[in-house]
Amino acid sequence: MKIAIFGKTFNQGFVPYINELLDLLVRNEVQVTVYKPFYDFICCQTGKDRHYCSMFSGPEDFACDCDLMVSIGGDGTFLESIPFVIRQQLPVIGINSGRLGFLANISKENITEAFLALLAGEYTYEYRSLICIKQPEDLFKPINFALNDITIHKSNSSLITIDAYVNDEFLNTYWTDGLIISTPTGSTAYSLSVGGPVVVPGSGNLIIAPVSSHNLTVRPLIIPDTNIITLKVNSRSGVYAITADNRTKQINGEQEFRIGKSEFKLKMVKLPNTSFYKTLREKLKWGEDIRN
Numbered sequence: 299m300k301i302a303i304f305g306k307t308f309n310q311g312f313v314p315y316i317n318e319l320l321d322l323l324v325r326n327e328v329q330v331t332v333y334k335p336f337y338d339f340i341c342c343q344t345g346k347d348r349h350y351c352s353m354f355s356g357p358e359d360f361a362c363d364c365d366l367m368v369s370i371g372g373d374g375t376f377l378e379s380i381p382f383v384i385r386q387q388l389p390v391i392g393i394n395s396g397r398l399g400f401l402a403n404i405s406k407e408n409i410t411e412a413f414l415a416l417l418a419g420e421y422t423y424e425y426r427s428l429i430c431i432k433q434p435e436d437l438f439k440p441i442n443f444a445l446n447d448i449t450i451h452k453s454n455s456s457l458i459t460i461d462a463y464v465n466d467e468f469l470n471t472y473w474t475d476g477l478i479i480s481t482p483t484g485s486t487a488y489s490l491s492v493g494g495p496v497v498v499p500g501s502g503n504l505i506i507a508p509v510s511s512h513n514l515t516v517r518p519l520i521i522p523d524t525n526i527i528t529l530k531v532n533s534r535s536g537v538y539a540i541t542a543d544n545r546t547k548q549i550n551g552e553q554e555f556r557i558g559k560s561e562f563k564l565k566m567v568k569l570p571n572t573s574f575y576k577t578l579r580e581k582l583k584w585g586e587d588i589r590n
Contacts, residue, residue, distance in 0.1 A: 299417065300329040300363060302354070302388075304379040305336040305370035308395040313343055315395070315406040316370070320348060322410060326417050331361060336370075357381050364388060366416070366567065369402060373487070376401040377543045381441045384562050389423055391416075391567040400486045401445075403577055404569075415569055424568045426483045426499055427523060428560035430542075437540070437547060443560040444542040446484030450555070451476030451509060451541070453548065456534040462506065463528040464521055469506075472516065476509035479527055479557050486578075494518040498574055504559075526558040 301323065308316065320340075323330050331352040332340070341347055354360045360382050367390040369379040376392045376399075383390050392402030393409060404412045415421060430443040452458050452475050460472040480489035482497040485505055490496065494507040495518060506527065507518040521527075531538060532552050540547050540555070578584055 299365050300331070300361075302360070302364045302367045302382070303330060303332045303336065303370060304367060304375070304382060305333065305339075305395075306375055306378070307339055308343070308370065310343065312395045312406060315393075315409055316340060317344060317346075319393070319409050319413065322413055324350060328417070331364065354382075362386050362388075366391065368393060370395055371402060372396045373399050373401045374544055377445060380445060380543075380564060384428075384443070384564060387565050389565045389567045391569075400577060400581060401483070403572065412569055416567070420570055422568045424499070424566050425563040426566055427481050427502075428562050428564060429479060429481055429504065429523075429557060430560040431540075431555055432526070432558050433554070433556035437555075438542050438545055441545065442542070443562060444484075445481065445564055446487045446543050447478050447480040447489060447541075448557055449476055449478045449488060449509075449541045450529060450531055451539055452533065452535075453537045453539050454535050457512060458531060458533045458538050460532075461530040463530075465525050466528065469519075470516065472508050473512040474508045474510060474516075477529065478505070478507040478509060479529075480505040480507060481523075486581075489518070492518075495520065496578065523559045526556055529555045529557065531555070 331354055334353040334355045337353050367379055367383045367388055369376040369392040379390060393404045394402040428443045428445055429448055431437050457473055460477050462469040478489050482499045482501050482503060485494060485497040489505050489507045492507050492509050494505050497503055502523050503520050504523045505518055505520055508516050536551055538549055540549055
């Protein structure tokens, strides 16, 4: 097996766990290739050179002969790993080196258990839908998709006006600080923080969720992901921003965006005894009495 590792940084408390992971892979004769800036950071933090590792610097020199990508960090780092794997349909799995993580859902305490299961072939795959900006299609070129959400939001104190259409049928005019178009995967991210619903991945939906709407009767809306959403945006100041996951562009003047499901899907590794419902219970403390 050949495994690629992507990451950015981690705190000093994670050092024993990165050593545990790399030592486990070496003992099991796994070939390892590491994102070059992360490799340098690991060597600095652990005080050890990992000469058995090869390296890659970006999506353009990332080898396609890997069996798996491992993202180490939080959900933000997981999102940054997607451009490396999406076009090759390489499966990805995340180790959470911080606190809350829905995408990076292997805890540091369970690294050995998880990777022994991986090496034994005890896993399946699940596929997560992506969304993309279909017009203008070159806005985030070449990475014109998002796993969590595409968001339009104000850049200063002036609110923005968004005329929204679903399959070219007028839906609503939003006077708002922003508007989130979220996938089910992204329903536990930004959308959740503005009162959006939790949607189970694979449901075939998109969520339209306003940010601080100036009309209190406007609420998040779930639509089928086969629909195309058109947004015509106007800002009093003439400036606003659009984001696709962790990538942001500043926009000047009125603009129209067409957003829909991407032709790509993200291939994620699913380990035994893991599920979306279990993750919800653990990450959001469902069913726990936290009053004391």
